[in-house]
C-alpha cells in the first residue's frame with residue numbers, strides 16, 4: 001500500500017518522537033469515527049473521549065499531515081472574518097453566541113498543552129502590524145469590538161512602540177494581543193494525538209476513508225478495512241477531495257507557502273523580535289512570521305496558486321522576508337514548503353450535519369489554529385445533544401464559488417490579484 005510521508009518541512013525535521021501507527025486492516029465498531037487527524041479531528045476526538053465516547057480516527061497519511069502540521073504556528077483569535085461582519089449578516093442571538101466563542105480556541109490550546117504536557121514551544125503574544133493608516137484605524141475598531149466581547153489583553157501600538165517589538169520599518173503601528181501567541185504546530189498535533197491514545201482512542205494512519213456508506217449506523221470504508229459507527233465527523237478540510245460531494249462546491253483548497261531560515265543565533269533573533277512575539281500584517285494577502293524554538297525565522301506569505309516546488313517557493317517568499325528584514329540578506333533558507341487551507345466565499349467556517357449522524361467542520365479560510373480547537377468542543381457538544389453553539393455555526397449562510405468546480409480557481413486567483421492590488425495601493 002502507498003505510504004504518504006510528511007512533506008519536507010522544518011516541522012517534520014524537528015518533530016517530537018512519535019510511535020508508528022498502523023493502517024486499518026480489519027473491521028472496527030465504535031461510537032464515533034473521525035476522518036482526518038488534524039486539529040479539527042484531534043480536538044473532536046479528545047473532547048469526545050473526555051466525555052465517555054469510544055473514538056476511532058482515520059488519517060489518510062500521518063497525524064498532522066495537512067495544514068495542522070505545516071502552518072505558520074500563529075495562535076490568532078477570532079475568525080477569518082471578524083465578529084462585526086458576522087453581526088451584519090446574522091441575527092443578534094447568533095452573532096452574540098459566535099462572538100462569545102471567538103476567543104475560546106486559544107484557551108483550549110493552552111489547557112490542552114498544560115493538561116497533557118505537550119512540548120510544542122508555546123509562547124504568548126501576537127502582533128497585528130498595520131502598514132497603512134487605514135489599517136491602523138481598523139485595528140482601533142477591532143480592539144473596541146473585541147473588548148465588547150470581553151477580550152481585554154490588547155494594546156494598541158504607535159509607530160515608536162511597534163518598533164520596540166518588531167525590527168521592521170514597514171509599520172505605522174499595530175495591536176498586541178497577549179492571548180495570541182505561537183506554537184510548533186506539528187508537535188501540538190502529535191501531542192494531541194498522544195493524548196487521544198492515552199484516553200483509549202485509536203488512530204490509524206495511512207488509512208484514507210474512501211467511501212462512506214450512509215444510514216442508521218454509517219460505515220466508513222478504507223482500502224483494507226471498515227469502521228461502523230454511530231456518528232461520523234468529517235475533518236479532512238482542504239485534503240478531503242470529493243469524499244463528501246455536497247461539501248466541495250462551497251469551499252476551495254488554496255495553497256500558502258512558508259520558508260524557514262537557518263538558525264539565526266540569539267543576538268540576531270532577539271534584534272528582530274525582542275520579545276519573541278509572532279507577527280502578521282493586516283493585508284488581505286498577509287505576511288506572517290515568528291521565531292522557532294531554535295531561533296530560526298519562519299516566514300509565510302500570501303496565497304500563491306500552483307507554486308509547488310521548494311526552489312519556486314523560496315523565490316516567491318524570500319523577497320517578502322527581505323522586504324521586512326533586509327538585514328537577513330545573507331541568511332540561508334533551510335526549508336520551504338507549501339500547505340493547503342480551505343477557503344469559503346464568506347471566509348467563515350463551513351459547519352453542519354448530513355442526515356442525523358454525519359457531522360462536519362471545515363473551511364476556516366486561513367486562520368484556523370484556534371477555531372479548529374473550538375470546533376472539536378462544539379462538535380462534541382452537538383453529539384452529546386447540546387447543539388446550540390454548533391447550530392450558531394451551522395446556520396451561517398454559505399454560497400457556491402462563482403464558476404463552479406472548473407472555474408472557481410481562476411476566479412479566486414482574480415480575486416486575490418484584486419485584493420493584492422488593494423493592499424499595494426493602501427485601499
Ligand SMILES: Cc1cc2nc3c(=O)[nH]c(=O)nc-3n(C[C@H](O)[C@H](O)[C@H](O)COP(=O)(O)OP(=O)(O)OC[C@H]3O[C@@H](n4cnc5c(N)ncnc54)[C@H](O)[C@@H]3O)c2cc1C
Pocket residue numbers: 035036037038039040041058059060061062063064065066067068069070071072073074075076207208209210235236237238239240241243256257258288300338339340341361362364365366367368369370372
Ligand atoms: C501553510 C499554512 C499556514 C497557516 N498558518 C496559520 C497560522 O499561522 N495561524 C492560523 O490560525 N491558521 C493557519 N493556517 C490554517 C490552519 O493551519 C488550518 O485552518 C487548520 O490547521 C486546519 O485544521 P484541520 O484539522 O481542519 O485540517 P488539516 O490540518 O488539513 O487536517 C485534515 C487531515 O485530514 C486528512 N484527510 C483528508 N481526507 C481524508 C480521508 N479521506 N481519510 C482520512 N484522512 C483524511 C488529511 O490527511 C489531514 O491530515 C495555515 C494553513 C497553512 C496551509
